[in-house]
Amino acid sequence: MARLRDRLVAHGEIADFLLPSLQADGLALTLLFAGPSGVGKRFTALTLAQALLCERSSAGCGQCGSCLRVEQGAHEGLRVIEPEGTQIKIDQAREVLEFLQLQKISRSRVIIIDQAHLLNPQAANSLLKILEEPPEGTFIFLIAPSPSSVLSTLRSRSRTVLFRPLNETELKKIQIAPDWALKAARGSVQTLRALLEPEEQESRAEAARLLGEFLTDKDFLTASTWRGSLKEKGFFLELCRSWVGFLRDGLLMHAKGERLLMNPDQKALLTTLAAEPRALLEFFIENLFRLEAEMAFHRDPQLSMEELWVKWRDAREKMAFVSATV
Ligand SMILES: [Zn+2]
DSSP states (O other), X not given: OOOHHHHOOSOHHHHHHHHHHHHSTTOOOEEEEESOTTSSHHHHHHHHHHHHHOSSOTTOOSSSHHHHHHHTTOXXXXXXXXXXXXXXXXXXXXXXXXXXXXXXXXXOEEEEEETGGGBOHHHHHHHHHHHHSOOTTEEEEEEESOGGGSOHHXXXXXXXXXXXXXXXXXXXXXXXXXXXXXXXXXXXXXXXXXXXXXXXXXXXXXXXXXXXXXXXXXXXXXXXXXXXXXXOHHHHHHHHHXXXXXXXXXXXXXTTOGGGOSOGGGHHHHHHHHTSOHHHHHHHHHHHHHHHHHGGGOXXXXXXXXXXXXXXXXXXXXHHHHHHHO
């Protein structure tokens, strides 16, 4: 039981800056909170909602019935809309319009449209008028990954507020995690939590093991160990992503950027990678991106891995030959 503002680890400056202007007399407006997922855009919007709806204090008291109902997600003056499936549909937009037609029983009304980039065109169109000019005492927050991800008709009717990724200290306050995960999360609590799932950790460890074999086993092509893991396309895609991360770290070690490593726990693997020429690592990354994209077209993961290894081996021999003759 507390003010959400006190639990806001990052972006407090945004909340503190916006609140007085939102509370200025008669001002109602639509804000577009844009930034990477998992950095706290929705929580910041809820923090503002709590203050805007509080019955006792303009800063939000955290104690009154209204503050508690916001915290529990059950406030009569607050509506949070998010995609049902892959989009926000016209029925959900109608729900917002109906909500606004009801008599106002709270101090203000707050509408949060989470993932506003997934509003389908009909739903977005039906909301344009209220976004342009929300009824008195109504505050609308659109949440999206970037300003350009939402329809331009929505963007032009809102004031954009940009959110940055969290730094490692902020992440650590929200979620206890090992260093490698804090780095690999790239500022997103959502990514960090996903990385800590046991399944995710196992698949990352398996990806690291397979990359070690790929790099050092001269008979990789005929070895059977990796084939069992690569029956599924899904794992191949995860593997591509993990490998790109390891290769990026290999490149960083070339550039003496050790402190930026995303996988500092994989020192032995990264040292093996860093022993290879930069150009070869870049070639490897490009091929992983290509294979990842091609997986959408029903490619066989085992054949793709064979092709990748042959390309890698040929490119490596060619580079070794060139450097030996220069
Ligand atoms: Zn209160």
